[in-house]
Amino acid sequence: MNLGTKTRAATLSLALAGTLALAACGAANEESDAAEGGTAGGGEAGEQLSGTLVGAGASSQQAAMQGWTAAYSSVQPDVTVNYDPVGSGGGREQFVAGGTDFAGSDAYLDEEELTAAEERCAGDGQVFELPNYIAPIAVVHNVEGVDSLNLPPEVVAGIFAQQITNWNDPAIAEANPDVQLPDLPITPVNRSDESGTTENFAEYLAAAAPDVWTYEVSGDWPVPGGEAGQGTSGVVQAVGAGNGTIGYADPSQAGDLGIAAIGVGEEFVQPTPEAAAAVVENSERVEGRGEYDYAIDIRRDTTESGNYPIVQVSYHIGCVTYDEQETADLVADFMGFVVSEEGQQAAADAAGSAPISDTLREQARTAIDAINAG
Structure with a gap:
């Protein structure tokens, strides 16, 4: 099992901004x-x-x-x-x-x-x-003319490591033979803040494509360059504002952005709740x-059919x-x-x-x- 080293820059927020207030009423049945x-x-x-x-x-x-x-x-x-x-x-x-x-x-x-x-x-x-x-965790993208996209683990890692830099790269084309890929630079977007979503995403990259993703796993994005957004909403906004952009975010906040299917074993799997639950059930x-x-130590490198390994298990x-x-x-x-x-x-x-x-x-x-x- 690949256990990521967690190094976190802690930032203490003194004001509870963006508070969700609840005044509850009624009784339990x-x-x-x-x-x-x-x-x-x-x-x-x-x-x-x-x-x-x-x-x-x-x-x-x-x-x-x-x-x-x-x-x-x-x-x-x-x-x-x-x-x-x-x-x-x-x-x-x-x-x-x-x-x-x-x-x-x-x-x-x-x-x-x-x-x-x-x-x-x-x-x-x-x-x-x-x-x-x-x-x-969805790999979201905004590439004009491209609605569906298949990405093997090594390709996802190569894109975010900035080793694959153009959308018509042969590695992307091989996984998408029926897609007209543009000659367009890839702009990866990451979280600017220390983030559990980043840590979960980096743990997946390190486990599923260790030869490509050689960075230490943490909640801080390790690759310089590209673009960055504050929080999930910031990443979604930055990806949506560009052309050729790609990022990672909770799919519930993806809006109209494209969402890639990720290579797992012999198939490409969409980030559905069912596929996320399946990989958790197979973890220890x-x-x-x-x-x-x-x-829970999630099986990021699973090849089980119907499992989606880029998943976050968020704790209380x-x-x-x-x-x-x-x-x-x-x-x-x-x-x-x-x-x-x-x-x-x-x-x-x-x-x-x-x-x-x-x-x-x-x-x-x-x-x-x-x-x-x-």
Whole structure:
């Protein structure tokens, strides 16, 4: 298994800009929630909470978070959920520093971050990492006259390493015999900020095309030149504004951009939620972590039919034990809703994500049931 080295430049955002506010109203339906093994949230049946829950992190989760908070309004009154989509690195940094109650991250904590998070958390310092959002990362492009595009792993790596520099390159033409490719320079677009999406994409390149992609894997883009955009929206905007541009982004935010099919074994696979879920099911849990840590080591180099390996498993990271009972109750209740079938469907409707499996839901509920106040 190829495990990328995670080196992250942490940037602490002091203002929760772009906040998603939720004033929830209504009550949970106890009968329907019983099928989930409890309430739709994490609390006891019919328990109503109040307070403010603060999170920050991956911008790729923004659409899903909007879906979660909107649907959560049918579960809890008088609860406000604030989520600042500052990026995975900023979210992890704020959580470790104690500035938020939970983090959203497109990469699990590295060893240094995990140690710091354990020191931040109360009680025995246990941390939960729940893979609550599964979504493919699309290779998006804007090439006039080209609607469909097949890209083998080595070609994807060559383009973003700036070794393949023109759209009529023979390596691209070989994979697209029926496409009229223009004599046009390729302009790769990457994230300008430290990003879990970048790290997931780089892990794929390193695993699937190691002879081409020889850079150290991290959340910071390693190749100079090209263009860069802030956040997922910045990449999408930059790709859309050019001709001959190519980038990587959550497909739910791709808009009218072309989306490439990626070579996996003998076929080319589109970044569908089903194909993303399939590769996660064929992956394994990272060893040597805490009881409630469900970080996954994704099989980026898979050749299994119907698997799409450029996938991000975005985590919610928090403490098993909090200092305050109110915080523990709010975190448990909201996370309980997020992993419920209703919550996962809300994310799928809003962001095109792949609902987690029953196995992942059961694991998550084990961690959520353990959340307490020390």
